Amino acid sequence: TLASLGGASVLDKILPYLEEENLEIKKGAMVGLLKSGGIQGVLLAGMDLLKKVGSENAMDRICAAQVLGEVGIQDFYQPLLQLLKDKDPMVRQHALVSAGKLKNPKLWPLVIENLGLPMNREFAINALVSGGENALHDISVAFCQNNTHKETQYWMIRTLGQIKGDKSIEILLGQFEIEDKNVFSQMLLALSLCGYAEKTSLSENSLIKSRLKKECCDATFLLIQIKAFEKASWCLFLTSALENEFRQAQKRIFYLLSFIYDSHIILEAFENLYHPVSERRAYTIEILDNLIAPEIKTFVFPLIDNIPMEKRLASLVKEFPQISKTLPERLQDISCQSEIWHCFWLQACALYSMAQAKHPGNIQHLLDCIKHPNPLIKETAIWAFSELRGKNWESALENIQDETTKEWIFHVSENRQEQASMLLTINKVQFLKKISIFSEIPEDSLSKIVPYFQLMNVEKGNIVFEEGKPGDTLYIVLQGKVHVYNKKGTIAYLGTNEVFGEFSLWDSQPRSASVVAEQKTSLIYLNKSTLDSIIIERPEILKSIIKVLCRRLKQHIPALVKKETASLIQEKENLLPLEKVLFLKTIPFFASIPDKVLEEILSITKEEKHDKGTNIITKGCIVKYIYVILSGQVALQEDNNVLGYWESGEIFGELFLFDSDPASASIKAEKNTHLLAIDKESFCEMIEDRVEMSKGIIYSLIQKHRTVLAKPD
Template sequence: MSRMMFSKTYQSFLHKFAEDKQEYGKVFLLFAYLFCVVSASTIGRTAADTLFLSRFDNSYLSLMYLPQALVMIMAGILFQRYSPKVRLESLMKILIPLISVLVLVSRFGVGLELRWVFPVIYIGYDVFNFLMIVCFWQFATSVMNQRKAKQMIGIVGSGGITGGILSGFGLKALVPLVGTANLIYFYAGLQLLGLVAVYLILSFAKETIEAKPAQPRTTTAKQAVQRKSGLFASVSHLKYVAVLSAALVLSLTLIDYQFKVILRGTLQNEALAGFMGSFYGFSGLIALFVQLFISSRILTRFGVMTALLVFPITLIAGSFGILVLPVLAMAVIVKGSDKVVGDTLYSSVSQLVMFPVPLEWRGRAKSFLDGIVRNGAKGLAAICLLIVTRLLAPEQLSYIVLVLLMIGIVAGVKVKKAYLHTLLSNLKTGGDDLQKVELNLMDPASRQILIDALSSSDKQQALYAFGLMREMDSFDLTPHLEGLLHHSIPEMCIEALAYVEQKVPDGFEAILQSLAATENNQVKAKAILALAAYAKEEYVDEITVHLEDQSVEVQAAAIAGLVKYYSIEGMFRAVGKLKQMMESGQEEERIAMAALFGQIRVKNFYKPLISLLQDSSPQVRIRALESAAILHVPPLIEPIIAMLKDSQTRRYATQALAAYDEQDILPRLAPYLKQREIGLYLPAVFERIATQSAFDMLFDCYEAANYDMRDRILESLLRMHKRLPFVDSHKVETYILHELKLHEQFAEHGASIVGIEGCADIENIIREIRTAISRRIFQLLSLIYEEKTMQAVYIDWSEGDSRQQANAEEVIDQTLRGSLRTEMTTFMSGSSAVARNSVTDMPFSEHLNWLSAKGDDWLKQAIQHLNVSKLGTSPNEDLADLMNRVHLLRHVSLFQGMTSRDLSVIARRLHKLSVQKGAIIIQEGDVGDSLMIMDGGQAGVYRNGQLLGGLKRGDCFGEMAILTQGARTATIRAEEDVLLWRLDSSVFYDMMFDQTSIAVEMMKLLSRRLRSELERGQSADKSELEQGHLEVAAALQMPETRLREGLTKDEVILRRILVLQKIDLFVHLAPEDFLWLAQRVEEVAYQPGEVICRAGDFGDTMYGIIEGSVRVHRGSEEYAVLQEGAFFGEMAIIDSGPRSADCTAKEAAVLLQLHRDLVLTFCFQNIDVLRSMMRVIADRLRGMV
């Protein structure tokens, strides 16, 4: 067993090394470089200290701290000011040889016994060591992968410890052989060896060095503000780190003085040098043990912030010991803690806290800490020593040390909040800085905007304004009703009539009578209902006449008005017509009847709806569902639930079920959550019910749900969580730990099939499952932590560069607690790829059995197919047919880039067709709405009777027809018997609603195709482009948002809503959705002729025009002029590719900006938005081709 465990560990190490070969190469070279730097520092410091202490007494020692600190401060300031002007690697190539030459020159001064040389090297060697260590860490952080820094930094740091150990023990052997003075030669030689390591690292990792990016990104407005704000504003935790560092340096300087005074009173000359060598050697050994076996455990288990406090707490304990027992042994223990804890754990932590800092500030921050703060603290300590050494005994300095360390600990505690702020500021938040607020519609200016919008010729804007105002209890719409009843937009008139029916205001009967005679049947029907609402006897005969109207809709309105408002007499008048229409076989009359029961609103009239809910016509079922939502009687629940299976009625069934009281509906829904056929659609119902009981019931079924169901549950829970903040955090953590374990198990079992012939599809499916698990983990975290932060962490961790990934991991490290934090840290720091594991204690078949049992349906089918083809098990014809269809779909260019899972979903929706030889499959000029794939036989492609080419198995046609339902461009005739697979447009769009990943991939593909056509210069006709609003670019550097003067915040948001209402893309959004969106978009103003963007720029933003117009062009060739309400840039939010055209403000313009993360999170939850975006892009592509 132990041999097997060792073998697994060894295999794991080999995999990690192979996967991160380049990173390990850099780390080992950095190990060697730091080894040389620290070894040189130890030898040089020992030589300088010994030579100085052997020639000067204690009084000179206290005097040396001040000039030493002043020189160090000056060196730090000069380094911080001038080092950014030179590339770091170039600086090191000059600085290291220069220092080596100066060291060798100092050796001659020592040999001549020049008394001034000894204090010079006492100070100078410390300056050299300081410069070398600062350069090293700046260089190391520039070449290391920041995501792996927490794991790798221990290896790098152990190079310094190893150097300290070997140089310490080496000193004891070297000093008797060569003498103290000749140690200077070794000091210079090790510096030059470090230079060799630098050259090797530069040649090994040339492409990864961050010292100065070759192509700096354009500075955004936000970044420009950051630059102006200064170092402390940009690195918010720096001030607390500086206080802690200063307190530690002050304390260590006083401790160093105590140590040297006690040491000098005991040993001299070679004995002193030998003891110091032994001290550095043994303390280095202990430090190496701490670094390898303790430091990383503390960092992983307790995090950076806790580890930051370990060193000052250790020093407090040691200083208290010196007060109690001021002997050499105690001084050695306290000084040794500097090596054992300070040079290991604290040194690593002090580097890690700088990793989240952006590159442009990191060097300045580190130079500030190392050069100014720490050396300034040494200068302050020197002044302190000059004063207190005359007043206090060496051991009494511990009182000052204890006070300083307490100040440092307080600062260390404050570091955490500021450090987390720095981490969060570097995450991708999608520009969402606004807090959710309620729109104040009682503001006079806002009310006037809505009143003006009522008379707008824009239908969506007018209807939205009316919808908002009718919900305002304190606002009286009566003075505006006459104008609304005669509005030029029929839909506005209908809404006003519904309001009249509800409120029954005095004095409008005459207008209603005139509208009841209009030619528009919808207006006429609503007018009859509104007139009936007055329930006056003089109108009953007038309403009865309409029972014989030619329009079924008007007849139904008359029936509803009589039954609803005229009691028994009305029922007597309407019953004959009602019975006649219910028995009718005409679809139009059944639709009217289905809607009628909702208009009547009498719950006892529900029974006819049961049969109407099962009608063959989708429109009848939809109207019946709308009526059921109004009546919401318990006997209708079961028939409504059955309607969730049908994609045409699903949305209406969801609304109808959500209309029930929770005590009636939740117990009836609970059993269906376990049914796979219906369960997938129930989370949307629970989301609309939106009560705490609904939330808890949905949450409780998460663990037993399959993977697809878990995705749906979490999406709904997160949206509900915005209004229902309470959640069982312990249960959430349990679910997260379960998902983490599942993620690990899939990696373990998946490792057994990596690289095996025929298993590539299974590998990909496992990768998809693990990706979905990762996404669910962060969604679960969003239930107990701030959702915006967790989403930003997930985006940075899964999509960001190494620094963003490191920041994301550190946010989790600082935010989570306990075992969850430990498991999440391990999960995020691991590799996302599954590596081949040839050493396993399970046979291959058992790994497959586990994957089949724990995987989703597609993984089970893939494994079953593998068993048939590889292991010779009994064939499954249906499965073989499905796999054949998936294989055919791989050759369809429209579906390139989709996963096998997505293709399997499409494959299940294909319909088989057989066409005899000579038959026409599609006819040129006919409207097409389907895609077809050849599975057998041959067909000819003809245009105007001319043969253009042939089709064989695997070929497809009708790719654009499935998206746009345009005219066929050619005739296809079967040249022999042909077997086809057909995919209808309606089926395809419904499928995309259930599988958003398919929709996203489709839009990415169409976007790339359109870009390709634009690059080839094949432009569509200008009129087509104006109709489709050609996609344009947005510049990386956006102007600052400028709100128009004189507008309140509510006016600004309301104005944005009214513009968003005009955008076809958002026509199906609810009022609360518009409010949510309006708060998160940004406004940007452009002057006439100002460039908004250029072709070829990369962007992640789409735009809507609030005011003004925008010219779309390429150079001097104008494609379109977009006016108020138009939108553009939507392809940027789909694939983040280069912009397709130039865009310039034709006149003064105000634009709305919607960032990619915002739109993907929000808009893709609505099938109508998906369909709208897809068709816009497909229409453009059709025009281009």
């Protein structure tokens, strides 16, 4: 401030602060001199800045990055070229923040490189989004380079979806032939976020219609395999994986349709496709029947209509002819097609099923897959190969050059029984799917988590952890039994497949109970720091955790509402946008969300006023908004019985995030009520890439869980 007011005339007063030990004061002096200190001030502060850039101390380098961002002069970009390649992730993160402020085009290639580093990814995305159209040329160039990793492409697409605009759409459509299904799904979401709509008429051939037909052909392949293996009891893993991929294919089909027809109608139809109420599903099909053109309907409808499988397939094979094959041949087809699509979990399930099918014709295919670079495919192929070869596995080793692979085959083949199969990631994933907190996480994501679980054997009478001690670890009982208790007495006895300590992964509260082994017990455990590192790479895990926590809490909604109304409530009316941001910050659900993101949330928010006695949410209807009460009062009501109240400064509807289940009770205005209604679908899209925001929501949901648990029965 002194420099901006006095300029070069106060140089002598500011210079001593460059030697200040307090980094904040030193940083302020450097920023002031670089912005307003004249030539001499810039030279002196610049020399000090360059010393910090080259310092061995990471805090000095962080300080340098922060100074460059606060100065905000686009031409002062060169030190950031070095800091964006720093060996310390924290330095890079601060450099990325500053790159987003400077918006110098020469920084974008290095910012894009940081998309490939999980710890820096969120900062890189934010920097590129801040750059907006200024960053699009470099994103386009990087996307088209042959050496750009698929993972980086995926995150570039997510970034384009946030930048939006015609140029982003042009870049996305330029890569529309991509085969990787995960990347293509993200591309469709990005185009939807950009508001893309195809401009050609329905009678014309187009990029969208061409890809729609291809996706329908691929979905037909999956549906045929589901039918082929439906009676084979030995391939349950495969059937589940095929069904999951088929649902993902349906989602892609609906996104493509949303670019041709009214996007709101199409995407809402997809939400209702698996609605638990059959009338709602039938109504959805009726709407689509009236909307979609006959020439498209012929190959789309059999994939979405709930008609008998035989009738669906009879219609589809006319459009997409198929060759009759044996089950072992189909397993190889699934594996090969999954390789093209980069659906590695589906491919692993196909390889696993080859061992169950016990057909020698699959041995050569398994040998080829043993050389696969993906660890999951390689591991599963080795196990399946040793199962198929039985006692004759050694003769096949002559064709394998890699010594590590030979050792793997030898180890697995020597231990071919049940304990060997339990070494497999695929079996561990199926075990974790039975655990409630992991039940909604996709198998592919779980396959990234399971290697980090560690085994712990506890003798009878030994304590796992004590009440009041810090906790940061989740435990699952593999075998045995534990006693959970506190000072008041026994809480529970837990056995095989049961979990405890899961809340400690998200908050740092002391343990609320002690746990002791009732008998010799085997546990597996995962700590917070490990999970955090996994989440950086697989942020979709957070979405699944939120879904599980919301589903649990929905069973206890009456315990979360006030039984009586408060006598004095501070109500909020006629708030300015900044006041709304500050108001949202006072609500635990939004407390960890940065102000800039809250401003974005306000852009997907509308105000609603409800007269006393009117329904806001009706039992049996889909909840489409998260509601924040500005003034008034609402009542949770079931069969004319009031279960409790929400009042000004509270929210409702948030437990239906990522969920299309109908409301189990009605919520009506008990008084004249003024609400902020946040569009649920847009909010879910907004938190997709924001790890810290999702973690904050999980933390608030866990506090609600603790509230429920603390209440007497």
